[in-house]
Amino acid sequence: MIQISSKKVRILVAKPGLDGHDRGARVVARGLRDAGFEVIYTGLHQTPEQVAETALQEDVDVVGLSILSGAHMTLVPRIKKMLADNGMNDVLMVVGGIIPEEDAEELIKCGNADKVFNPGEPLETITGYIKSKF
Amino acid sequence: MQDLVAELLKGNRRAAARLISLVENDDPQKRELLKGVYPHTGNAYLIGITGAPGSGKSSLVDWLLKQMRKDGLTVGVIAVDPTSPFSGGAILGDRIRMQDHALDNDVFIRSMGTRGSLGGLSRATREAIQVLDAFGKDIILIETVGVGQSEVDIVKTADSTVVVLTPAGGDSVQTIKAGIMEIADIFVINKSDLPGADRTETEINMMLDMKKSKAWRPPVVPTVSVNNEGIAELWNSIQEHRSHMEESGRLLEIRRERVKRELTEQVEYLVKNRIWERVKEEIEFDSLVEKIVHREQDPYSTAGDLLAKINFYERETGEGG
Numbered sequence: 001m002i003q004i005s006s007k008k009v010r011i012l013v014a015k016p017g018l019d020g021h022d023r024g025a026r027v028v029a030r031g032l033r034d035a036g037f038e039v040i041y042t043g044l045h046q047t048p049e050q051v052a053e054t055a056l057q058e059d060v061d062v063v064g065l066s067i068l069s070g071a072h073m074t075l076v077p078r079i080k081k082m083l084a085d086n087g088m089n090d091v092l093m094v095v096g097g098i099i100p101e102e103d104a105e106e107l108i109k110c111g112n113a114d115k116v117f118n119p120g121e122p123l124e125t126i127t128g129y130i131k132s133k134f
Numbered sequence: 135m136q137d138l139v140a141e142l143l144k145g146n147r148r149a150a151a152r153l154i155s156l157v158e159n160d161d162p163q164k165r166e167l168l169k170g171v172y173p174h175t176g177n178a179y180l181i182g183i184t185g186a187p188g189s190g191k192s193s194l195v196d197w198l199l200k201q202m203r204k205d206g207l208t209v210g211v212i213a214v215d216p217t218s219p220f221s222g223g224a225i226l227g228d229r230i231r232m233q234d235h236a237l238d239n240d241v242f243i244r245s246m247g248t249r250g251s252l253g254g255l256s257r258a259t260r261e262a263i264q265v266l267d268a269f270g271k272d273i274i275l276i277e278t279v280g281v282g283q284s285e286v287d288i289v290k291t292a293d294s295t296v297v298v299l300t301p302a303g304g305d306s307v308q309t310i311k312a313g314i315m316e317i318a319d320i321f322v323i324n325k326s327d328l329p330g331a332d333r334t335e336t337e338i339n340m341m342l343d344m345k346k347s348k349a350w351r352p353p354v355v356p357t358v359s360v361n362n363e364g365i366a367e368l369w370n371s372i373q374e375h376r377s378h379m380e381e382s383g384r385l386l387e388i389r390r391e392r393v394k395r396e397l398t399e400q401v402e403y404l405v406k407n408r409i410w411e412r413v414k415e416e417i418e419f420d421s422l423v424e425k426i427v428h429r430e431q432d433p434y435s436t437a438g439d440l441l442a443k444i445n446f447y448e449r450e451t452g453e454g455g
Binding site for chain 1: 225226236249
């Protein structure tokens, strides 16, 4: 009964841009739920502005972007910049989708993403990575 | 930390979001922060939306937001979804229906998990409401988790409670059961384009008319939220109920009750906290548990002895032990 902080890691799972496939995002969201995370899922076709503002209002610790449209080199840096403009520099940025290796390397090198996951990645790898950061 | 409260009062959205996290996480500084927030509360009107899972609460909230914004009102939304009792995780998906409002500066939406509380409202919901109230929102909409029959906490928290039903939800006996059917200030029959809507409406009206004269007779509003049908009527009904609450003095009455509960809770919280701190310092709790498990002691006299030992409670006399 002593006051114990019951901090939970909150994760925004977002589908930015013109990409109508969210099976992957839902599977990951479900996996994160089962790993004890609070997952905020906002559905399809989110603009970078919506993603950044939702991250702010929901005060999330992690932003997970699912992008299968090929627009990741545009969307990820833009969202990262908007988050930073909102004072949310410390948010862990995780990207999932069909991301060529050289793009993934560049996203990470430029500080726009902390981690990129490709199809076929076991859920435990994703949840384990996020757990290791908190 | 008190800077956060100052920033909140200035209208800083990030401060509002941070404060809600701190109260939700039961941060050690929570009470101090809420002391700073409380004097600025009491201005928002609180509307609760409750109903079964999938009955359309989030969609109705989305449309109500549009109505309220048309009238120039600023709105805070707290949307509660269930926390898994197994993993402690949650999928908070109410925002999916509300993302049209994500970039509206006068709307602030926050999703919360129940985190172990029953009754359809999360433990920290009331404190989050205080934060949004002090933040200056005119209206605060509280969307509960999808509820069954008996989760009626919302009625203690909201000034107006909307219960959302869907057609064909059982026979007429369902309408006279205790619990959720008793708490509505307004009934909504959503998806009323589906078969059975007329019957559901009639049955609820019959149930309502069986009650002897009451100051407020809840209206039954059919809606089809996907087509924006009945939303204007629903918003009208809410405003009428608000006028009734304000003019009859009932609003003051239920808010007084709410303060009474809050004060009681705070007293109990402080007492409990103090006791457990002392117990932890002075008593070997686990060894007592072992003794009770082996039937060497009973929990009733042990509890009394334990409190006597920390000088909180006079030892019960006339009992062995």
